[in-house]
Amino acid sequence: MTSGGIRIKAWAAAACALFSSAVWANPQPGQLNMTRGVSEWSPEPYFLNNVALGVCVVIGVLVFGAMFIAMFRFRKSRGAVAEKWSHNTMLEVVWTTIPVIILIVLAWMATGGLVSFADTTGSQMTVKVTGYQWKWRYDYVDYQGKAIDKVGFMSKLDEQSNDTRQLRSGLDPHAVKVGDENTYLLNVDKPLVVPVDTKIRFVITAGDVIHSWWVPALGWKIDAIPGIVNAAWTNIKVPGTYRGQCAELCGQDHGFMPIVVKAVSKAEFAQWLAQQEAAGKAPPATPATPASPAPASTAAAPATAQAAPVATTSGKRG
Amino acid sequence: MAHAATHDHHDEHHGAPSNFFTRWFMSTNHKDIGTLYLIFSLTAFFVGGSFAMVIRAELFKPGMQLVQPYFFNEMTTMHALVMIFGAIMPAFVGLGNWMIPLMIGAPDMALPRMNNLSFWILPFAFALMLSTLFMHGGGPAGGWTMYPPLSLQSDSLAYVVFAIHLMGISSIMGAINIIATILNMRAPGMDLLKMPVFVWSWLITAFLLIAVMPVLAGAVTMLLTDKYFGTSFFNAAGGGDPVLYQHVFWFFGHPEVYIMILPAFGIISEVIPTFSRKPIFGYKAMVFAIASIAFLSFIVWAHHMFAVGLPLGAEIFFMYATMLIAVPTGVKVFNWVSTMWGGSLTFETPMLFAIAFVILFTIGGFSGLMLALVPADFQYHDTYFVVAHFHYVLVTGAAFAIMSGTYYWLPKWCGHMYSEFWGKMHFWNSVVWVNVLFFPQHFLGLAGMPRRIPDYNVAFANFNMISSIGGFLFGASQLIFLGVIIHAVFFSKKKAPDRVWEGARGLEWTVPSPAPHHTFALPPVIHDDELAHGHVED
Ligand code: HEM
Ligand SMILES: [Cu+2]
Ligand SMILES: [Cu+2]
Numbered sequence: 001m002t003s004g005g006i007r008i009k010a011w012a013a014a015a016c017a018l019f020s021s022a023v024w025a026n027p028q029p030g031q032l033n034m035t036r037g038v039s040e041w042s043p044e045p046y047f048l049n050n051v052a053l054g055v056c057v058v059i060g061v062l063v064f065g066a067m068f069i070a071m072f073r074f075r076k077s078r079g080a081v082a083e084k085w086s087h088n089t090m091l092e093v094v095w096t097t098i099p100v101i102i103l104i105v106l107a108w109m110a111t112g113g114l115v116s117f118a119d120t121t122g123s124q125m126t127v128k129v130t131g132y133q134w135k136w137r138y139d140y141v142d143y144q145g146k147a148i149d150k151v152g153f154m155s156k157l158d159e160q161s162n163d164t165r166q167l168r169s170g171l172d173p174h175a176v177k178v179g180d181e182n183t184y185l186l187n188v189d190k191p192l193v194v195p196v197d198t199k200i201r202f203v204i205t206a207g208d209v210i211h212s213w214w215v216p217a218l219g220w221k222i223d224a225i226p227g228i229v230n231a232a233w234t235n236i237k238v239p240g241t242y243r244g245q246c247a248e249l250c251g252q253d254h255g256f257m258p259i260v261v262k263a264v265s266k267a268e269f270a271q272w273l274a275q276q277e278a279a280g281k282a283p284p285a286t287p288a289t290p291a292s293p294a295p296a297s298t299a300a301a302p303a304t305a306q307a308a309p310v311a312t313t314s315g316k317r318g
Numbered sequence: 319m320a321h322a323a324t325h326d327h328h329d330e331h332h333g334a335p336s337n338f339f340t341r342w343f344m345s346t347n348h349k350d351i352g353t354l355y356l357i358f359s360l361t362a363f364f365v366g367g368s369f370a371m372v373i374r375a376e377l378f379k380p381g382m383q384l385v386q387p388y389f390f391n392e393m394t395t396m397h398a399l400v401m402i403f404g405a406i407m408p409a410f411v412g413l414g415n416w417m418i419p420l421m422i423g424a425p426d427m428a429l430p431r432m433n434n435l436s437f438w439i440l441p442f443a444f445a446l447m448l449s450t451l452f453m454h455g456g457g458p459a460g461g462w463t464m465y466p467p468l469s470l471q472s473d474s475l476a477y478v479v480f481a482i483h484l485m486g487i488s489s490i491m492g493a494i495n496i497i498a499t500i501l502n503m504r505a506p507g508m509d510l511l512k513m514p515v516f517v518w519s520w521l522i523t524a525f526l527l528i529a530v531m532p533v534l535a536g537a538v539t540m541l542l543t544d545k546y547f548g549t550s551f552f553n554a555a556g557g558g559d560p561v562l563y564q565h566v567f568w569f570f571g572h573p574e575v576y577i578m579i580l581p582a583f584g585i586i587s588e589v590i591p592t593f594s595r596k597p598i599f600g601y602k603a604m605v606f607a608i609a610s611i612a613f614l615s616f617i618v619w620a621h622h623m624f625a626v627g628l629p630l631g632a633e634i635f636f637m638y639a640t641m642l643i644a645v646p647t648g649v650k651v652f653n654w655v656s657t658m659w660g661g662s663l664t665f666e667t668p669m670l671f672a673i674a675f676v677i678l679f680t681i682g683g684f685s686g687l688m689l690a691l692v693p694a695d696f697q698y699h700d701t702y703f704v705v706a707h708f709h710y711v712l713v714t715g716a717a718f719a720i721m722s723g724t725y726y727w728l729p730k731w732c733g734h735m736y737s738e739f740w741g742k743m744h745f746w747n748s749v750v751w752v753n754v755l756f757f758p759q760h761f762l763g764l765a766g767m768p769r770r771i772p773d774y775n776v777a778f779a780n781f782n783m784i785s786s787i788g789g790f791l792f793g794a795s796q797l798i799f800l801g802v803i804i805h806a807v808f809f810s811k812k813k814a815p816d817r818v819w820e821g822a823r824g825l826e827w828t829v830p831s832p833a834p835h836h837t838f839a840l841p842p843v844i845h846d847d848e849l850a851h852g853h854v855e856d
Contacts, residue, residue: 060680066655083661182775255768
């Protein structure tokens with residue numbers, strides 16, 4: 001191929017990296033821009049991000065361009081003699097007004113996105129999310145107007161990631177895979193399963209310290225705060241597995257409490273839910289508060305990283 | 319840095335005390351105390367920098383290779399605390415101490431004994447804080463923001479709180495001193511609107527300090543009583559509210575970030591006109607912009623809390639207020655560029671740092687503007703995008719301005735020229751590696767990497783490795799800085815003239831180099847054409 005062809009390919013790759021599509025809902029090597037996400041709302045931040053970035057690039061080119069021209073044209077070594085003026089009212093008015101106009105446009109666009117985000121009404125499903133040091137708990141509250149009984153579980157870092165991430169474990173993070181996808185530190189033992197095309201309302205809180213529930217493909221994060229219940233919503237449009245992480249420092253294993261959302265078709269979800277409900281009613285029920293399983297915690301943690309005074313439902317080592 | 323050289327040459331009858339202890343520990347001299355602040359700041363810069371090297375080494379590749387996660391968190395927490403309270407803030411106080419009296423024609427600071435006290439508190443505060451790293455149970459690991467309930471889990475909380483109280487007392491005394499000096503000790507004829515922009519920026523910053531340091535003290539004291547005295551300010555189980563802490567903290571925290579940048583604006587506003595040989599464009603607009611940024615900084619604090627679940631109205635208010643800050647900030651950038659336009663430019667090291675400041679600080683301002691858009695911030699918040707943002711404004715902003723100012727005034731302090739070649743080596747290495755270090759962090763954040771994590775998925779591997787390489791080389795480049803300073807102070811043979819730079823204007827250039835131990839014992843007679851801003855009409 002000609003070098004032109006290669007160059008076009010390189011540009012195409014760069015363009016892909018910058019304006020990723022829905023395929024790239026999870027972090028990709030070399031990814032340069034925010035994901036567009038897969039939910040009804042997630043294009044909002046993506047769009048705002050791109051517009052704001054574009055505005056900044058244009059202003060940057062103008063300002064830095066003027067600066068570089070000044071640096072070449074007005075060098076003393078080229079014989080430049082300093083002029084005496086030191087103000088120009090007209091210019092100053094112009095460059096105060098133009099940014100104000102740009103900002104008003106940006107603010108207007110951002111306000112629209114914010115208002116639609118704040119509207120959690122009309123949801124068809126509710127999931128309660130609780131952050132703990134260092135795992136998440138999901139409780140299914142209702143679905144299509146019906147209360148759900150006793151479907152809830154803890155979700156923590158998968159075992160393979162957990163073994164690999166121990167200090168000097170000698171295990172290779174590149175070997176932690178599900179199919180082709182590297183899932184090191186982005187996989188859990190039990191994902192949150194939800195239906196697509198359903199407005200899901202999340203109520204989010206925490207049991208010990210502050211955490212933050214973030215799945216980039218859904219377009220937002222919101223803090224999980226002990227004693228406070230936050231609400232947010234999503235409506236996922238594309239079935240798939242979407243990975244995220246805790247986004248508020250919550251102690252030593254803050255980096256090791258990922259979030260996995262598995263979005264399936266409504267039919268599949270109904271089936272899954274029925275199974276879970278049945279299991280919940282059976283005598284040795286999925287314990288609502290698992291007592292035994294050791295959480296993903298670091299061996300040899302200092303004593304200071306102990307649990308918060310707020311009682312939590314989980315066992316801790318440390 | 320004025321060191322032994324001073325009493326060899328100058329003002330025998332008014333020289334510095336020859337006893338080392340008396341001179342440096344009991345000093346009431348603004349120049350010596352300024353020097354102490356600057357040495358302290360440089361030391362803290364290297365201590366904080368070594369913590370950063372630990373962080374970047376652990377993040378060099380995926381997998382945990384070097385340190386336990388808890389220790390990693392101690393490093394991020396201490397790195398921030400040492401850099402903010404130990405490196406950046408004392409550097410500005412040191413520059414203010416040295417230069418404000420020289421710039422306004424005052425013989426010294428208004429309150430010289432308090433000046434000594436406010437410096438000598440600092441080594442004790444930092445010894446106390448750093449000692450926690452060696453204690454059983456470790457140092458604070460909840461981030462420099464110390465959000466409860468997490469911060470209450472730390473056994474060393476009491477040490478850190480006490481250290482912060484000490485630093486706060488030191489800052490408040492320093493601020494009072496600066497205000498008293500500027501308002502009372504100007505030479506006759508040095509009207510407020512003839513003062514250099516650096517002096518203006520410090521006057522305004524000092525008011526910010528007095529306003530917010532007590533708020534920080536209050537916030538951390540409430541942490542202390544929550545942990546040890548059974549109060550429940552921030553404990554939901556006792557009727558308190560963890561989010562209250564964040565409001566109080568950021569009411570301090572956002573003005574604090576401007577405390578770290580306004581004096582930088584001042585330095586840049588001195589350096590660019592000097593090397594452009596042209597008066598600063600729009601002097602009054604520059605002063606007014608600093609004042610309005612300072613005012614706005616009090617009403618934007620919750621932009622650090624967009625993801626805590628604020629009511630819609632609050633999110634909108636804080637978004638608009640935050641975006642408004644971009645206007646005066648833009649005015650400053652445009653004015654610096656216009657100052658260069660039509661000038662007669664040379665590119666000595668201080669100017670190189672100043673130009674890099676304008677460009678790179680503006681990039682940090684751009685990402686700030688993006689962060690202000692709440693829906694987008696739902697994605698950016700607490701990711702490496704924010705890390706990139708604040709390092710552009712703090713490292714290539716505040717720290718570059720401090721370096722620019724150091725090269726600019728160093729010959730005045732020590733009486734000798736630094737090595738221009740090595741200064742430029744320091745500059746080019748810094749400016750290249752700092753971008754290798756921080757630019758890829760934008761991509762990491764956009765791709766979904768949270769901040770404050772010790773390990774990550776392999777998707778983040780390549781940019782992290784690039785960033786770490788940039789980090790090590792940026793760190794190494796700072797050794798050149800140290801070398802240049804040591805060379806200039808102790809070994810340089812090249813005498814500095816009084817007016818070190820051809821285009822320099824202002825009273826500090828009318829005194830000999832090195833500045834004698836006592837200057838302006840008699841107030842100088844002000845000639846407007848001697849001043850940078852003697853003829854202000856706009
Ligand atoms: C145009 C001006 C600026 C705007 C609009 C702006 C906006 C913001 C916003 C919205 C955040 C919160 C991001 C988040 O956590 O999600 C932030 C964080 C931050 N900004 Fe800025 N900023 C500006 C300039 C500055 C300056 C001048 C400094 C300091 C010299 C600074 C230092 C910081 C720091 C340290 C943080 C992070 C604090 C933390 O979470 O630890 N910013 N900025
Ligand atoms: Cu966390
Ligand atoms: Cu802020």
